[in-house]
Amino acid sequence: MSYPQHSSDMKPNIDDIEMTGVKKIEGRYSYEDALEITGHGKYNYGLLLTCFVLIIAMGIDIFGLGIIVTASTCDLNLTLQQIGILSSMSFAGIIVMSYPWGYLSDTRGRKLVLMWAMGGSFVSSAISSLSPTWQVLAALRFISSALSSAAESATYALIGECCGTRVRAKYMLLITSALMITPTLYYITAYLIMKLDFTIYLVGIVYRPWRLLTLIMALPLGISALLLWYYSESPKFLANVGRGDDAVKVLKRMYVVNGHDADKFPVKEVYLEDGNEEAVGVFSLRSLWVQIAPLFKPPLLWKTVLLYYLTFVTYIANNSYAIILPTIFNIFFTSYATSAAGASFCDLFRLSNSTDGEVTPVNTEVSACKNTIEDNTIWAGCAHGLSFFILNALISQCASKRKPLTIVILIIAAIAGAAIDNTGDAISGLILFYIFLTTAMVFGVISSYFVDLYPTSYRGMIACLGMMVARLSAFAGTNLVSGAMTDSCSIALYSGAAVVLSGAVAAIFLPSDRQIHSS
Structure with a gap:
């Protein structure tokens, strides 16, 4: 930050001091300046790791349900339609709690x-x-x-407010990488657990490997909650609600943990450059409305509409398929083994229909219930998660080019989606389906815009409402896709491609990083 220079024979008056950022008052710094003083070290890396685990835990809890449903299909006598309903419960929980989590955050x-x-x-x-x-x-x-969904907004706000502007966007994209690697983690876990063969009769249930898998997949949630004990509340949040002294204490702790001498910490007071400072009030419907109303009024209205539309596009195009991806893979590889040469991607899903039009439960046996998952399903899921993790990590190195990245990714995904069922070959269609799902690369970009374009008081709310939009889209999309993949596969894919292309057009109106940093 630069400040106007005064000649040596002039003394600045109090107005000059106020106008130049108040930094000339000893010990008083803007929040961003104070954050830069804390440096970048162990505290930031540790918090990044903790947030990484938080997102992994949330991702496994929400999207790992798909592998649990696939593994339990025989025990619970599920049809594909019931699989869609059960899988969509993850999104329903998020829809209900997104608003309250935003307010509480x-x-x-x-x-x-x-x-x-x-x-x-x-x-x-x-x-x-x-x-x-x-x-x-x-x-x-x-x-x-409904509970774990708090991680998707509050985590980004926490890490974004505890690291400097130089690495903020990069960290946002790295956090999104955690979401990308979760499929690999729960597919590998499923592979190891589902290879076990045991049956334990308990009161009212039969305990089989899929139940042990469910329990193990819950562990990251508890681990992430424990890790958070070590770290402090966001100092920017504390400053924003009038707890300036506490904010300074947290900044000082960050300064010390990052390897500096506590006695040399110069910050005595911080202020927010956006001027927002609000007291914490009593929860009420009016307080909720006061928190949300400014998001849909100028000057924030256009930003809100644009970001929420991009959220709708990316999540309906991605999550609608991602949550039932294990089932899609299972059907694909089961049908591929018996299909005729030249069968397309969508032909394999038509083959899964029984003669009476009902979708039969996947991996069921009449005589003995053995919940299994195709090995190819596991490897395909691992490849999906690992490749997306690597791709997102590479994209994070180009964090300063968020706008062009968003446009390019969405255009490529739209082209792939339109071509999936036109190759005449199932395997090439599967590869293009992978490319279509790269819309997930845009998740982190959108989350970083929520942090950069909104005042501190509204970041949690804007992100949580964004998740409500995302999961409403995904909830509706999942129930549509679960039926459409067998009856109207081509129409579903073409529709998805068209929606993604509209998102690429909308992304043209995003502000560039240069515009954001200069404002």
């Missing part, structure tokens, strides 16, 4: 919300391993995802 604190949410999600997810019916499993996973 902005008024009670990022860390506080995350600790309670992840701890509660762990309990619900662990109990779901004992579900006697698919309806009970759906209810418990609804609760679990």
Whole structure:
């Protein structure tokens, strides 16, 4: 930050001091300047790792449900339509709680919300391993995802407010990389656990490997809640709600953990350059409205509409398929083994239809219930997660080019989506399907815009409402796709490609990074 220079024979008056950022008052710094003084070291790397685990835990809880549903298909006697309903419960939970989490994150604190949410999600997810019916499993996973969904907004706000501008966008994209690697983690875990062969009769249920898998997949939720104990609340949040002294204490702790001498920490007071400072009020419908209303009024209205449309595009095009991806892979490889030469991607899903039009449960045996998952399904899922993790990590190195990256990714995904069923070959169609799912690369970019384009008071709310838009899209899309993949596969893919292309057009109106940093 630069300041106007005064000649040596002139003394600046108090107005000059106010106008030049108040930094000339000893010990008083803007928040961004104070954050830069804390440096970049162990605290930041540790918090990044903790946030990485938080996102992994949330991703496994929400998207790992797909592999649990696939593994439990025989035990719970599921049809493909029921698989779609059960899988969509993850999104339903997020839809219900996105608004409250946004409010609580902005008024009670990022860390506080995350600790309670992840701890509660762990309990619900662990109990779901004992579900006697698919309806009970759906209810418990609804609760679990409703709680863990706090991570998707509060985590980005926490890490974004605790690292400097030089690495902020990069960290946002790296955090998104955690979401990309979660499929690899739960596919490998599923492969190892589902190879076990045991049956334990408990009160009202039969305990088989898929239940153990459910319990193990809940563990990251509890681990992430424990890791958060070490770290402090976002100092920017503290400053924003009038707890300036606490904000300085947290900044000083970051300064010390990063390897500096506590006695040399110069910051005595911080102020927010955006001028927002609000007290924490009592929860009420009016307080919720006061928190959300400014997002849909000028000057924030256009930003909100644009980012929410991009959120809608990327999540309906990606999550609608991602949540039932294990089932899609299972059907694909099962049908591919018996299909005629020259069968297209969508032909394989038509083959999964029985003669009466009902979708039969996947991996069922009449005489003995053995919940298994095709090995090729596991390897395909691992390849999906690992390749997306690497790709997103590479893209994070180009964090300063967010706008062109978004446009290019969406255009490539749209072309791939339109071509999936036109290659005349199932395997090449599967490869193009992978490319179509790269819309996930845009998730982190959108989240970073939520942090950069909105005042501190609204970041949690704008991100949580964004997740509500995302999951409403995904909830509707999942239930449509679960039926359409067998009956109208081509139409579903063409529609998805058209929506993604419209997103690429919308992305043209995003501000460039140069415009954001100069404003």
